[in-house]
Every structure is written in structure tokens, then in C-alpha cells.
Amino acid sequence: MTQMYKKKLIEVAVPLEAINAASAREKSIRHGHPSTLHLWWARRPLAACRAVLFAQLVDDPSGYAGKLLDDPKIHERAEADLAFRRKAWQERKGDAHGNVPDTPEPTLEDCAADIERKRLFEIIEELVKWESSTNEEVLERARAEIRRSCGGVLPPVHDPFSGGGSIPLEAQRLGLPAFGSDLNPVAVMIGKAMIEIPPKFKDMPPIHPGIKDRSLYRNAEGLAEDVKYYGEWMRERAWERIGHLYPKVDLPKEYGGGEATVIAWIWARTVPSPDPAFADVQVPLISSFLLSSKKGKEIWIEPVADRASKTITYRVRTGGTKSELEAAALGTTAGKRQAFRCVMSGAALPYDYVRRAGKLGKMGQELIAVVAERKGGRAYIPPSQQHKDVAISAVPGWAPETELPDNPRDFKTPNYGLTTFGDLFTNRQLVALNTLCDLIAEVRGQIRIDAISLGMATDGDTLSSGGAGALAYAEALSVYFAFGISKMTDYHSTITSWHHGREIIRNAFGRQALPMTWDFTEANPFSKSTGNWGNCIEWGVKTLDQLQLAAPGRLLQQDAQTASYADGAVVSTDPPYYDNIGYADLSDYFYAWMRRSLKSTYPDLFGVLATPKSDELVATPYRHGSKDAAEAFFLDGMRRAISNMAQQSSDEFPATIYYAFKQSEIEQEGISSTGWAAFLQAVVEAGYAVVGTWPLRTEMANRMIASGTNALANSVVLVCRKKEAMAEVITRAEFTRALKRELPPAIAELQTANIAPADMPQSAIGPGMGVFSRYKAVLESDDSPMSVKAALQLINRELDEYLGGIQGEFDADTRFAITWFEQHGMAKGEYGAADNLARARGISVESVKHAGIIESAAGKVRILARDELDDSWEPVGDGHLTVWECLQHLIRKYEQDGVSHETAILLKKIDAKAEAVKDLAYCLYDISANKRKDAKEATAYNALIADWTELTRLAAAVHDTGGDRQTRLDL
Template sequence: MTAANHPVIAPKKLIEVALPLDTINEAASREKAIRSGHPSALHHYWARRPLAAARAVIFAQVVNDPSWRWEYESPGQEPPSHLKATWAKSRRRLFGILQDLVRWESSTDAALVERARSEIRKSWRETCEANRDHPFAAELFDPDVLPALHDPFAGGGAIPLEGQRLGLEAFASDLNPVAVLINKAMLEIPQRFNRRPPVRPEVDTRALIEREWHGAQGVAEDVRYYGAWVLERARERAGLMFQAAPITAETVRVRPDLVPYVGQTLPIIAWIWANTVKSPNPAFAHVDVPLVSTYVLSAKSGKEAFLVPVVSGDQYRFEVCVGKQPTADARAGTKLGRGANFRCLVSGTPISGDYIKSEGKAGRIGSRLLAIVAEGKRGRVYLEASAADEALAGSCDPDWRPDIEIAGSTQYIGVRPYGVLTFGQLFTPRQLVALNTIADLISEAGAKVRRDAAAAGLADDDISLGAGGGGARAYSEAVTILLSFALDKLADLANKSCAWEPIAQCPRHLFGRQAIPMVWDYAEGNPLGESSGSWSVIVDGIAKAFSNAFGTDLTVPAGHAVQADAAEQLLSLNKVVSTDPPYYANVPYADLSDFFYVWARRSLRIALPELFSTIAVPKQNELVAFPHRHADGKDGAERFFLAGMTKAMQRLAESAHPAFPVTIYYAFKQAETEDEAGTASTGWETFLDAVIRAGFSITGTWPLRTENESRLRGQESNALASSIALVCRPRPAGAAVTSRRAFTRELGKILPGALDAMTRGAEGWGAPVAPVDLSQAIIGPGMEIFTKYASVLEADGQPMAVRTALSLINRFLADDDFDADTQFCLAWFEQHGWNAGTFGSANVLAQAKGTSVDGVHAAGVLRSGGGEVQLLRPAEYPEHWDPSSDSRLPVWELLHHLVRVLRAGGEFEAGVVLGAAQPKADSVRQLAYRLYTLCERAGWADDARQYNDLITSWAAIESAAQRSPVSQAQVNLFDA
């Protein structure tokens, strides 16, 4: 007999009733722009949750809703009004704590955090008291010991970090060793060495001891010290490779701006290179010509600089022009239009992307030094490259290369089609020498830290950090982990996929998006210098971030980070579970993490052998749906994801503490798949299916703004902006089976009241739910009904699909039965009118409506691109449009074509259009009424008028439609 055989009294939590969404989303969005002192500055990771969102979700997940006693003692009964008012007042108080708690400035406010912890302890004592007679009360309900929190897909660590901040012992597990390392740094190191003075020698020891060290400030100080120690020795070993020749008088004759620097050797910031291929012109086939996306070096106002190519026969060189606006040719470089298309510098012959790929696969892509960036007295100085500079770079001979295959789809690994197949090929020889040297020195620094720590009084034991050690060995591991983070960040800024940024005048780091792209002209920064992208700047940034994020005396419980497969792990047993699993096929975490893993392994495998036992990051069991990993492609990937995610979710449903719901984040860029049932979203429905198959009942869905829409990918594409937080409870054993009719009847009983509460901000909501979030929020009570049953049966006895359930739920957002595309357009118009909105918001709304932005775009009613979505006005619809050949014709599109035709051609022409679409006539008229009312209430007079005109002309249009000849093919089309 186990605890699982005995039901517990599980109070309804705040997150299962209401949340101050607007406040949480505003704080999460604001946090994405914060870098100084933020834990994310320690190490790059993909698709991190904002700390504000994680903090709010965990707090609301463990704090009881004020209504819980009534819900338990009087299930299904309507509470009296005075009790509702009391609950609403209590929720407002809890919302007040949450609204303060989610602000970034509050993350280190000990008094505020203690208020939140006090509420958590209060709720826990209530839960323990309610379960005092449970046969396993001693095991499950100790009022003096809060349950721990576990995140089985820990990733970047936001969730366990916030659980720890809120007073819960935190367990973070992940299959990915890079994620485990990040979580060790955040959960274990600050707590283990809280208020510990630095161990560095060669300073006034008494002053160090007497100074008051807060939080992990001592560790941060040692990172600075030993980082400087590494740099000093790296310069001794490899410094000559990162110097340039002095500026000569001959150079000054053609560059008067360099007169102040004659005879000087300026500090180098970067070398700017271009990839080269053999000219495709047979007359110049022996010439390596550069592939340059732009000749602009500096676009900063008043300090413009660009390259000017000088071609003579089959020879060429580059001069630097300063103080002038770059020409159109300079801005274009040798590039021709979009994609990998260039022109030969010496002959003008076009160079196609296919030709470059063939050259790359044959190993014939080379490099040419274009210019050198140095530090002058008043900013950047741009120098012509010399043969000596290029020869110096070519003389470097690294003793080790990370010749590990770059795994992954070319959708994300953009360098593979060009013959870049190993990580070693991503770096120049000089970059490899620098990274190797620093990696070796980190290992040496670790041994020195251990000796110095023992000398400073830490126990000279052999207990590792992972085994719970707090002595000299564990401390040396802590410092070397943070130094390895600096090495990883250096690699991110010291590779051949780093472009030069002409406005900021510094190298861009590789991972501006979730990919390893091919970059044609790249910046080789000076890792041993003092400017942006150098080791010293990176180490200082990590020390500052660690000190600011963990430099307070806020006491936190223990944290633990371990490597484990989410589908096999046992850590969730009797713990609060909140997690952020992989998003179907959105981010290839393991493939991208290899970039960091190869360097972390080189510097840490002796210190942490258990974490770096494999050559690369494990990929076989990673729960993502990438077709390239499966012999049967897309179908196999989907089956793998569904089976693996179901198993992982089942583990959580069986193991999580029975008194708490499980919270699961999910987000993706919605994709469509076609089957006999029509168009549907693959990722969202597959994930929901896995959750339901695992035995969970969904008791809430919350749209959270968790992505930075201004980041590189958001600027260039329709990238993700929001995620959904699912609230789940295990479905009771012996759950009933119901019919579609009974399910629909129950939706009709529950959803209108829930919708009314959301739109009015009633019953503790604090504020009305935003229209763009309403479609997703209403899924919560709808799916709660659907998932409480073992199955909902269709008329033919088959279980209802998740897709069908979502469609039925969404119908309650309006008193109509419009198609999914029209429902999306209607909701989007109510929120934005004809103005543009962010793709992330549109993606969330489309997902909830059972369609996709791409699908609605294909219908021809909106424009989508550059991270924005905007409905087309009727005047923007195409004039030469044939409804009989339109294979995707939502009611929204037909209505606005009618508005356009009525204005341009009158009632008869509109009747011809309507006649071809007669089966949709009632829906068109109903939508026109809806839009007229909406526009009138919003004060959009011109828009209201166009719908009013259509309605007043409706009888004449219908009369014309009846006289208009319509082919049977058209009738069949619109009936479909």
C-alpha cells in the first residue's frame, strides 16, 4: 500500500482560479530588456522563461485560493454573495503581493520575498491541517517542512531558481549537460558559499576577512582575480599572435587621419575577414575572390568608414575611406540581391549559392583579410590589411581542434551546406590557439584555486560540488565553472559566424538567434585585448552578473542540479513540479549546445567527469520532433515526440505531490498539417494530446508574454512571443465517460459564466482579460471539463479528438459558428482594428482558434512579416478575384470582397459574388452585423458605415444573387 492509494485533500490553488495577467506580462516583457545583473548574463541558453513569469506561476501554484474550503466542502453549490466578496478581497490582497513580487527590482527585496514565503507557509499549514488524518501524513504533510520543487526540463534554470527564491528546496534536472552546468552555477554555488570571503592570495588577508561579504560576492571577486591570472598567462603564451605592425609614415601619406599614430602599435580590436571562393570565370579561375555582404566598417554618424576595392587585372586590394558617406556599392559589397548570391570582384561574373556550396563541399572556401580595427585616442581606427598581418594569422598552428560533427537540420545549422561539418571548422587557427590556451589555463587555475582555498581555511577534502561539498575542491569547481562560462561566451564571440556590427563597431556574437548561420564576412575579435568581446571584458561581466544576481543575504534553501532523462527520472516524487519542456520542433537544444559543450568539456572534464562523460551532448532521447533524426521523417518525429512526452508527463502525473497542481509551459511557432479533416496545428495539439494521455486533467491555461520580440529573430521573422502555462491535476481513477452531446451541454452551462467573469474582470480577476488572451484563457475551463472525463465519445463511439474539443470550446467566445480563420480575424480586429500587431500575439490567438497565422495569410486576408501581422482593408483585396477558384475562402474574406465590390460596382456586381457563394450568405450577413456593432461601439465611424451600407443593401444584393447564374461546381465548392 502506498500514498497513491489514498486520496488527499488538495486545496484549489490561486493559479486554478485567477491571475493578474496584465501585471505579470508587463513585468516579463520588461525583464527581457534587462541584462545587467541578470542571471541570464552568466551563460547563453535558448528560450528562457522570464524570472517574473516563473516566480508568479510558482507562487500562485502553491498558494491556496480563498475559495478552496467551500469548493471542497460544498462542491457544485453556488456560494452566497457575501462569501464571493470575501474571496475577491482576499484575492486582491494576494494579487498585491504578486504585483510587487514580479517586478525585477523586487527580486532581491528580502522583506517582500518574506511576505510571499509567509503566504506559502500559511497555505501549506492549511493543507497539512486538512490532511492531518491521512495515513501518510508524516511523509506527505509535515507542516514544518515545505515540499521541494522539481523541474525535469530545467534548461536555463529560471523555474528552479525562482522556486528556491520563494523558499522551496529546488531540484533541477535535464538531459543536456550544458543546462545542468548552468543550473549548478545558479542553484548550488551561491547557496553553498553564501557570505564566503574570497580565497585569492597576494592581498591583505585581514582586510578580506574583516570586510562584510554579502551573498556570493566573494565567489565573484575570485572569478575576477583568477580570470585576470588566466589572461596574464595567456598573453605570455600567445600574445604575439594578436599584435599588429606599427603605423608607418608611408601609410600616413595616403591616410592623413593616421598622423597622430605614426610609429605606434595600436591595440587591436578585431580583424575583418571575408570568405573566398575560386572565381567561376574560367579566365580568373586561379583567383580567390571575396564574398562580402557589405564594405561598410562604421555607420556611426560622423565616423563613417568603408572599404574601397582596388582591382588591377587578377589582383585586388582594399583601401579604407573615412569621413565620407558610403556609396551604394560600398553598402552592397560583392553581394547580389538576397541569399548566397555574389559577383566576382575581378570579372563581375555572378556567383550563385549552388556554386558556393559546391566549393565549400570540395574544401575550397578560403579567407581574405579585409581590414583591421584598432583602438585610437578618440574611438575606432580602421587600418588597411597587410600581407604581414595575414601571414601572422596563417602561421598559427593549434594543437587541438574540436573536430566533433555539427549535428542538426540545415534549417538551424546554416553552415552545413557549405562544407562546414565540424565545430573545428567554425574557428580560425588563431581563434583556436586562443581558446585552447585559455581552456588549459582554466584547468590550471582550478588547481591553484584549490590550493589557495585550503590555505584560506576551507577544508582540504575531496568532496565535489555535486556531492554536496563545501570545501576546497568544491570551491575550486565553483570558480572554474564560472570561468568556463567565460570561455563559452568567448567562443560565442570568437568564431567565423560572427559578423561585424558597423553601428556599434564591434563583433556580433554567434547566437543572436537559435541557429548557426553562414556568415560571409566575419570579425575576428582580439580575445587578449581590452575591448568588447575580449576575455577581460567577458570575465568582468560574468563576475558582475553573479555578484549582482546573488550578492544579497537573502537566505535560500538548498539547490541541486543533476543530469537525468525526464521520461526516466525519479526526482519528482512528492515534489511541486513546474516545468518548461521542449517545444516540438522549435529549438534544437542539443545540436546547438554542442557548440558550448566541446569547450566546457575541454576545461571541466577532469573536475566534473560525470557530467562530461560523452563526446557530445546526448541527443537520442531528447524530446524534440526533428524529422532528420528519424528514418521515417516527419511521421516518425511526431510519433517519437508524442510517445516520449506522454511518458514524461505520465511520470509527473504519478510522482508529483498530490496536494499541488503541475504547471507546464508550452510555446511554439504554430505550423499546419493537412489531413482529411482539414488544417490543424501539429505542435500544440500533439502536446495537449500527450498531457491528456498521461492522465492529466487541465484546470487552467494562462497566456504569458515570455519572449523578447525585439531580439534578432523577432526582428527578422515571425518569431515566438508568448507561451502558455498549463495547470494540470492527475485525472481521478475511474473517471467517467461522457458523450459529445453531454460535453457540449456542460460547456454551455459553465463557459458563459467563466467568459463573463474574464471579460468583466470579476471574481478576483482584478482586470478584464485582454481580448488577445481571452481565446487562450477560455480553454482553461473548457479543457477542465473535457479532461475530467476518461473519454468524450463521438456519435460513432470514437473518442473525441483534442482538435474537436478546442473547436467546440472556442465557439463559446461568440454566438456564431464561423470558420476558424474568420474567428481569428474577428478577434484580431476587435483588438487591433486595421493596425498592425505583433506576430507573437497573433500566433497565440490563431492557435486558440484552431488555425495558424500562415494559414490565414494564405487565405489572403492579412499581411505577415517582420514580426508583425495586419489585416487587409477591403480596398487592398485583389480586384481580379474569382471566388470559384479560391480554395480557402473564410467568411471574413467573402464579406470584405463584397464590401469592396459594392463600393466599386454596385449591388448587382455584389450579387454576382454572393450568388457564387450562396451557402455562406447567412454567415456573411451575421458577420456584417457583428462588425457594425463592434465598430459603432468603438467609435470607428467610417468602418461602421461600410458594414451598414452592406446590410442596408442586403435585400437588393440577395435579389441580384438569385438572378445570377451559378455553376454546380461553384455550389459544390461553397458547400464544402
């Protein structure tokens, strides 16, 4: 098929390891990261978005490799590389036994293109670092490459599912006009706050009347300083109005006496005792009595039930016996079936009883402890009636009335009578949040006065109508104060709880759901600890300080199915993932407060009482009546949205679409779940051909070693081109033949790029779906169109055949070991079976034993474990060297020393068999993970491949110094 476009880098290769490592590290970045401006769920890491956009826009060197050879230095390097690659290619062809794909002979242009790709990779590897997000030199280098590939005219980027705004933000950082849209008004406001509002006031000094720290302000630094100043103005006035609701506490003598500011009041929900004798007693529901679980510093709450007076009091205990601490850790829980126990009577409190009490309005709350600030740590104090009375005295003037959704998977509180979003807050919390909302209107007026007095234009154009004068500036600042209130609600609700390990308040959204909490915290907005107003504002200030406003931006509320794009837009987007997250339901938690604060600023955006639900593209069964109806809605809507995308996007550039996996989405045979298949089906039916898939570990744990574990990539980036108008219709048999012809060389290329074995099934989908989706249709034997799920099954089968076919390349002893391992693992098997297996490969059991692979004794045979291998083994001089023992010794060294000098030396020593060793690691991963279900063994092979590039780089720096076989590492 004739290619009518220039290939972009992302269609050929990207430095996945660098992108994954930067994405992993980014999870631990807090101060200044845009994710701290406002919570959004499943937000893509900025590093991944930045790298994908760059690779999506920059030409792949294969399109201009001939011109590269005009440079004498590149020509010389290419010739040297070609000699090495041709030798390796010839050796590989000679040893293939018909099982190695028929890869074309390498050319001088191939080598030149690889040299140039390496240069582009180095730019990406620097670009994805967190420190580079504000490094103008690094960013400008990337922008220059984009301009060179785009003829000096930078195209606009559009994300029709902008969500948390990561993609438009990174487009703006790269100097590209950034556009985004979303149906959800909370997502739209997040995008406006990051890419639309700050450029309006770029490089402007602050207008507040206080002392300015400097004379030169870049990007949004002046805006940030005003947010901080007027945020403090709001705090002072809030304290004047409601400070009496947050009294200090008297410290006991063991804490030095005096008064201290409260960090948190800890409350327990209560229900009437089920025992008729104590029916008028409210008993606590507590998940844990622990306040501090730090070893040697344990502090806990002890309930004291007085049956005679029918009262329960609470005292704070320090230390205790092992049994006391174990009991404290359980709170009043009594196992899953009974839920809780009554501290007054010992009777069981089943969940059904608790639910019934909640729905009848009989659930209360009781203060059980107070946590205060003190020099050197926390002070834990028993509850006092005074503090309880002050809290109860608060009378809010307004509470959110939006009903919580009937979605038991993600929302648990309606089961217990808490049915509106307002029910999730105490009266005192509601008063504090209302006060801050009211102050936003007041501070807006003060900012306008100060701005005019400083000379800012007095035009009456609002922010939403495009204004940039004093009124618009005052409204702009109010957006960030509303975000501060959103941050407050995440720490000021009855869904928060006390983390006794870290001695801090947990926020409400520890995950993308609103659970039921039994003992909860009430934070102090005027303290210096978690949830205080100053910190909630400071998060936004630090984010604004970090913004790089290199291009204009625009965020609109639009349905992706009908959204309008800028002419020639490049599309990169992160759509909803089937039924993973109910964005609209969850964001109503913030929307109610945002609407109260910003309705006058953005009347169109906040004109409805709750976020739009009916058109949200998630497959939610409770909303659509059944699982099938939800799937049909999702598939139809996603097809429309992606069709709209294909019709309006640029022909010159590929589109990139993210898909985030849940671990449960991969079935045993590697076939994707309904969500993944439905999503791909929508992409194909919308008119796109999938030309690549790149697995990104965008949700990795914060430890870098996680890149070597046996875990699937969390996201796949689909690289899509519009399908040719004259695409053909082919049969299933023709499709299968095309797969057999095209998939093996593509998989070999992925292996060359050191794609981790765990990610190979997802990566192979790219070239496999590239074959499937370039045709108008693939017809089954009954002339019905083949589904995407059926195509994925065939692609996976070809991958299995390829990995199995690799075995033909290995020496006979290794092939014996592979088959024996597949059948027996590390367990013993009968000698007779081993003898038959060895004879079929033209060797004997004794040959395999001589190679140091197996133990054979008493009529039994087993493979030697890695820790049983000969410690003195050296590949040089081994007269019976096998690929199997090379791999096992290398993994043992890697497990002992990691990516180290010693591991690199060993890899250097087996250099002649290095590629075969890597192939065997892929093969054994497949057997371990998919056939033997041995996760520990699979992890070993996956980890080695994940670090293969770094190991080979270190091995290349190892120099042999002569006959003594000593080595040195040249760095």
C-alpha cells in the first residue's frame, strides 16, 4: 500500500524506558505539580504527554535518511554501524532454521536513520525530566525540532476529552496553540485555570498593595503572588467571623501545659445499642482506636462504658500490652459478618442494623479525641464537652442538596442514610466552607479596586467574555480561591479519617470513590497542619509559579461527539475508559461548591445544578439499566466522538489516543476485556487505522524498581492514521496470511527495542491492528465482518507462535531445558521421559547434565535452580556453553547486584550469545507467566529485559585488558 504521508517518530520508535521512568518519578512530585491545583481522576503524567506530543509532531528520520548521509561524520558512523549490523544479520539468518522472520538486510540509510533517532531520543530523555518542565533551554530545543518538522508553522493541538488538562498544558509548554474541551464543567475549569487564564496576564506584576519582593515577573508569577496575598486577606476575615468555632485546647501536664491549636477533632458515628436494656444509648462505630501506631510511641483511645449510668466516656492511653494494642487496632469492629460490637453490652451490630439505623435518621456522632499542635509533635487529648458544644453550635446557611448517585460500587454512604452531598459535611465544616465562598465575592471587589488604583484598565468586560482589565483580573483570582475551597472539601468532610501511622488526616478521595467512614476527622482551617486554608491556597500558588506560558490556550465546554476543532488540529486525547471511573458522579462533590463561588463569573458553565450525566461517555449499568445497554451506549458514543475527531483532525499528523488498563482487563489468554475490545472497535469503526501501540507505565508505584516487576503497563497509546478511502475488503484467511507475514518482523523490532515481556502482548497489538484496521473489512467464513475481539485473538495466537518459534534458534540442550521447564517447572520428572525428549533433539540426558543445566539421579531429572549453579562458572573456556546457562547465570548476578559493573562484565563475557539470551528471556517469560502461572519466575525475566538497554550500555563500556581476563569499566 502506497504511503502518502511523512512518518512521524511515534510511528516508528520512542524511548519508552526514559518516558516510563520519568512518569514513575513524577508520581512523587508534589509542590508545583499541576495535579495539586485541583483533583482529577486518572490524570496522565505530564512527562508522558510531553514525550508523546513531541514524537507525534517530529518527523521520523527514515524520511530523510539520505540527506543525513551528506554529513561526513554521520556517513562514517553509519558505515561502521552497517558493517556490524550486516554481520549480525548474516549470522542470524544462518542460524534461523526457518524460524527467524525474514527481516530485510540493513542498509546505510537504516544506520543513518538510527543515528538520528538516537539524537532525537536524547532530546526526549532530557525533555521528560521533571526539572525540564521549567528549563527554557531544554524546552526551546524541543520546540526547534517541532518547528523544523512542521515547516516553521506550529499546528494547534486539540484534546476533546481534556479532563485534568495534562495534554493541553504540555502542548502549551511546547509552544503549540493548545485547545481542549470537556463536557464536565469541573474539568473545563481546571483547564481554564491552567492554560487559558494565566496567558491573559502573562509577565504581569502583582497588583496587591503590599511590599513586592522583586521587579521582574515572568509567566504567571505575578498572578501567583496576588493569589497568595489575597488568600491571606480572606483568612484574616474568615477568622474574624468564625474563629470562635475553632477554640484552642488546654494541654495536659505531660505535654507541658498551656494552650495549643487544634489540628483535628476525631469523631465516631454512633447508633442506638441493639440491646433493649441500653436502647437509649448511642454506641460508637469505630474502625480503629489507634491515634499513633509508631513503635514505642503507641497512643490509643480507650472507651469506658458505665452500665449503671448508661454513659460512655473516652480516655487517651499511651503504650499498653500487646493484646491491648491489638484490640485497639480493631476499634469496635467484630468481623465482616457482624460488622461492629456494642461497647455497652457486647451485642453484635450487623451491617443491616447499622444501615437501618442510618436510614431512619438514628445515626449520630460523638467526639472521641482531640489532636493538637505542639512543639516536637502531636498532642492527643480526651474529648471535652466544651469542644463538642462549640462544634454543635454551628448553624450553616446552605448545604449542597444534590443527591448522591445510586451507584453502590463507588458510593457507599447512601446505604446509611447519607443521601446528599451536603450530608457528607458536619455543620461546622459547612459554616467554614460557606464563609469562604462568601468571602470570594468580597475579595473580588477589593481586588478590582486595588487593580484600578494601580492603573489597570477599568473596562467592564468579564473574564468569560474575554476581558483582561481590572474586573477580569479580579474574577481570574477568584477562580484560584474557588480551587482552594475544593482543596478544603477534600480534607473537610466526614469522609476523611485519621492516619495513625503517619499521624495526619487522610483526604476524602484516597481513591476514585466515596466510601463510608465510621470514625472521621474534622480539620481546623486555621491551624498550620493538614487542611488549613493557607496550605490549600499555597498548592495553587506553587502550580502557577511553575507554568510555562509559551502559547495561547483555550478550554471550552463541549461534547466530544460534536466538538468543533481548530483548522488543521493535531489530536492527542485521553478518553474515559469504559466503566473505570464515574467522572460526573464524583465531580459533583466539587461542583456544588465551585458553582456557589463562580456562578457569577462563568454563568453559562455553572447554569445547571449538577454536572451533565446523560451524555457522559462511560458504560455505567446503573444509569442505562443493564450492562448490555451501557456497553451499547459507550460504543456508539465513542464511535461518534472518534469519527468527529477523524473528520476534523489534520491529515499530516497521526492522532494519539490513550487507553488506561485495569489489571483485571487482561484475561488468561491475553485477550483484552470488553472495555478494551469495545474501545478499539470504536476506533476502527470511526475510520482510523491503528499504526502503533506504545505501552506506558503511567500509573507506576513511586519506586523506580517497579519498572522491572511483572506488572502490565497501565496505559497504551494508540497511534492512528485515517483509513485510506479505497481500503479493500479481505477474507479471514487473507488476514491470517498477512499477520504471519508482517507480525513476526514487527515483534522482532519490539524485542530489539527491549519492550518488557509483560508489555509485549499490548505492544504487538499495534502492528497486528495495523494490519486489521487498514482494510475496510475482514470477512469471516459466513461473510460477516470480523470483530476487533476476534482479531485480537488471532494477533495473540501469532505472538504465541512467534515466541514458540524462537526455540528453534537455540542449542539442543537449551531446547531440551525449555520443554522440560514448560512441562515440569523446577519439579522432578521421570528419567524415561527426559531420555525421550533428549533423543528427539539428537542429544542425551547426560549431555544436558554435562552442560550444568539439570540434575539426574535415582531415575529422576530436574532443572537446577539458579542458586544451585556453579559459583565459579566462567563462559570463557566452557567447552559446553549453552544459552540456558548464560541466561540463568546472568539473572542470578542481576538479582544479586542489579544494574551494576559486575552484571555488565558478565554480559560482556557472553557477548556472542547476548541476543539469544534476550530471546530466551522472552520465551521463558511467556512460559512462566501464561502457561505455568509462575509470577515469581516471570518477574525475573521481565526485570532483566526492562533493564537490558542500561546493561548493554554498561557492557559496551567494559574493555578486555588481556590474557588475565581482567576487565575495566570505561565510563
